[in-house]
Amino acid sequence: MAFHKKEEFTQKEQDLAAFAKAMSHPARIAILKILAQRNECICGEIVDVLPLAQSTVSQHLKELKNAGLINGTVEGPRSCYCINWKAFEKFSSEFNILFNHLKVKNEKACC
Amino acid sequence: MAFHKKEEFTQKEQDLAAFAKAMSHPARIAILKILAQRNECICGEIVDVLPLAQSTVSQHLKELKNAGLINGTVEGPRSCYCINWKAFEKFSSEFNILFNHLKVKNEKACC
DNA sequence: ATTCCTCATCGTATATTTGCGATATAAGAT
DNA sequence: ATCTTATATCGCAAATATACGATGAGGAAT
Numbered sequence: 001m002a003f004h005k006k007e008e009f010t011q012k013e014q015d016l017a018a019f020a021k022a023m024s025h026p027a028r029i030a031i032l033k034i035l036a037q038r039n040e041c042i043c044g045e046i047v048d049v050l051p052l053a054q055s056t057v058s059q060h061l062k063e064l065k066n067a068g069l070i071n072g073t074v075e076g077p078r079s080c081y082c083i084n085w086k087a088f089e090k091f092s093s094e095f096n097i098l099f100n101h102l103k104v105k106n107e108k109a110c111c
Numbered sequence: 112m113a114f115h116k117k118e119e120f121t122q123k124e125q126d127l128a129a130f131a132k133a134m135s136h137p138a139r140i141a142i143l144k145i146l147a148q149r150n151e152c153i154c155g156e157i158v159d160v161l162p163l164a165q166s167t168v169s170q171h172l173k174e175l176k177n178a179g180l181i182n183g184t185v186e187g188p189r190s191c192y193c194i195n196w197k198a199f200e201k202f203s204s205e206f207n208i209l210f211n212h213l214k215v216k217n218e219k220a221c222c
Numbered sequence: 223a224t225t226c227c228t229c230a231t232c233g234t235a236t237a238t239t240t241g242c243g244a245t246a247t248a249a250g251a252t
Numbered sequence: 253a254t255c256t257t258a259t260a261t262c263g264c265a266a267a268t269a270t271a272c273g274a275t276g277a278g279g280a281a282t
Contacts, residue, residue: 001270004240004267008139008162013144014218015136024132026120029209031123036212046227051119056271058230063269077228077279092210099203115237115270136240155258167241169260174239188249188258 007030016098022067028059035083041079048101052088127209130202133178139171146181146194149190155189 015083023029027050034046046061049052058067061081064070069088117125134140138161145157157172158165166188172192175181180199 005162006240009141012135013140016140017135020140021135022132024128025133026124026128027115027270029127029131030120031122033209033212047229052117052270053272054229055231055273058282059270062230071115074229078231088210092206093202095206098144099199117270138240158259163240164242165259166243166261170240173260185259186249188247188256190259 002024005017010013016091016094018067019069019095022064027057028064031057031060031064032069035081044078066070123205127202127205129178130180130206133175133180138168142168142171143176143194146192149193184194186193200208 008019009017030050031046034049035043043061047057050057052060061070061072065072065081069084069091070081071084072079086110117128120128134143141161142157145160158168161168163171172181172183176183178193180195180202181192182195183190
């Protein structure tokens with residue numbers, strides 16, 4: 001990957017960026033909402049709810065899974081996704097730490 | 112834009128996604144950190160600290176500005192950037208709301 | 223065994239992002 | 253007026269992301 005310089009930054013910066021990237025599409029945020037609203041993660045209704053083709057939704061699910069934000073078990077005909085709360089909270093708190101760290105230093109904007 | 116369907120989602124989903132997108136690159140997270148560490152927003156040393164060309168940094172700054180996360184005033188030879196705390200906290204709290212909303216419903220993962 | 227149903231994956235087209243060098247711009251210094 | 257310095261913008265190339273239709277794979281139902 002001679003073109004991308006992401007690996008030149010700290011691991012924390014990369015992790016945070018990867019998390020943000022996973023959430024950087026409205027479809028994926030919508031998917032997370034849907035997953036959270038079902039007590040049982042019987043999925044596939046996602047396709048009916050979203051204005052996207054089945055293959056596209058599948059792709060978004062894959063990305064969320066790769067980012068570690070959701071778990072998924074493929075069981076033959078139907079697969080089951082749900083939120084990985086552990087990772088989610090970890091990232092969520094890391095975000096807060098960043099926010100607070102930023103906030104502590106300088107509260108008044110100068111421009 | 113016959114190809115992108117982002118506008119088919121709710122405004123909140125789009126806003127959150129746009130915010131996440133602005134933070135979805137380690138360079139931009141690094142820039143936010145740097146901006147926060149200076150009490151006065153004398154900028155431009157950013158280029159020296161980051162492993163990126165000046166034009167690339169300028170581009171990242173522009174994106175952060177477009178997303179509303181930072182303010183910037185161009186004053187001829189040198190320009191001045193700093194964090195837009197208001198927008199930053201607004202988005203930050205919206206993220207937390209989403210996180211908490213998600214968390215309330217279902218605490219135990221089923222897969 | 224054949225037909226469905228649900229989902230993943232492949233191939234493809236288009237759009238966007240990332241990065242750099244070169245150039246432009248704008249103010250201060252000489 | 254010219255030079256310098258700091259930054260933005262342009263133009264380009266490579267890489268990624270987004271989206272879809274078509275196809276594959278794996279069970280369930282008949």
